[in-house]
Amino acid sequence: MKKERRTKSRFWVYVLAYAIAIIMLLPMLWMLISAFKAPGSTVTVISKLLMPPYTLDSFIEVLKPDGTAMMWRWTLNSVIVGGVQTVVTVLFSSWAAYAVSRIEFKGKKLLIAFILAGLMVPMESIVVPLFNMIVDLDWVNSYKALILPGMMLPLAFLILKQFIDQLPKELLEAAEIDGAGPFLTWWKIIFPLSSSSMAAVSIFVFVQSWNNLLWPLLVAQETKMMTLPVGIPTFQSNFATDLAVPMASNVAASIPALIVFLLFQRHIIKGISMTGIK
Known part of the structure; x- marks a missing residue:
């Protein structure tokens, strides 16, 4: 019984730890996906954010030497x-x-x-x-x-x-x-x-x-x-x-x-x- 309780408690600890990790990673994931969208794209709506196309145009705009x-x-x-x-x-x-x-x-x-x-x-x-x-x-x-x-x-x-x-x-x-x-x-x-x-x-x-x-x-x-x-x-x-x-x-x-x-x-x-x- 004690072993089963330890196993269950450990399972919920892992679930909680993974949930916290996912919550912390969500903003970074949103930033990464948004970076591969075309300039001017809507990235605040999940359905539009996850839909193709994806492009490097935003990176090109940022990294070009003669840009702002x-x-x-x-x-x-x-x-x-x-x-x-x-x-x-x-x-x-x-x-x-x-x-x-x-x-x-x-x-x-x-x-x-x-x-x-x-x-x-x-x-x-x-x-x-x-x-x-x-x-x-x-x-x-x-x-x-x-x-x-x-x-x-x-x-x-x-x-x-x-x-x-x-x-x-x-x-x-x-x-x-x-x-x-x-x-x-x-x-x-x-x-x-x-x-x-x-x-x-x-x-x-x-x-x-x-x-x-x-x-x-x-x-x-x-x-x-x-x-x-x-x-x-x-x-x-x-x-x-x-x-x-x-x-x-x-x-x-x-x-x-x-x-x-x-x-x-x-x-x-x-x-x-x-x-x-x-």
Whole structure:
């Protein structure tokens, strides 16, 4: 009896889980189908949405170089900003995590508390003074304004520190006995062993940068300097009733981040599991 009850309860748990998953996937499915409809098609009526024909005309409208949508330029800007922020953030976080985890110095606990305090400070609370600083430096509409404020991430430091804390002390002591300094120890031991954790952090930083809207909206005021989250709404404002073309732009914008995630999802799972975060 108990086994039957467990089986029934597990069955309904699975049913509920699949139902929630389907509900969450429906908007994405609607976006994907709408993107393959011709410009001007009705996509708000299910019967018309599911009926052929399907075409790539909406994607052609979005991706053509001489069109109103600067998708290629916005994608390039997003790749540059996301790529630089990811590389710098992961490297700096790894160096800081190694120093705090394995090197003894005065004020270490205070430094850790200061870094972790950044997790409690929302971007909205510092955006005004930060923007005033960018204006004073005359960095508006530049890559410096888009990249530099987003290069530090306390969560990246926390994840990498947890991993480095778990490494055997004897391993690092052996490197020290062999004459390796802090940087050589990081390069020869910490970096190879923490590659999975760094890959997981890299994906997290890249996706966060890719989806960032507030800060690029403020500092990228020229169309050519916009990133995808800012440029797409600007482009979509030209289509009051036509939803097919905006849906195509959203699908095109999500493809690069989706590809990166699919390529590195194994490293994400492995990296998070190795840091002890459940």
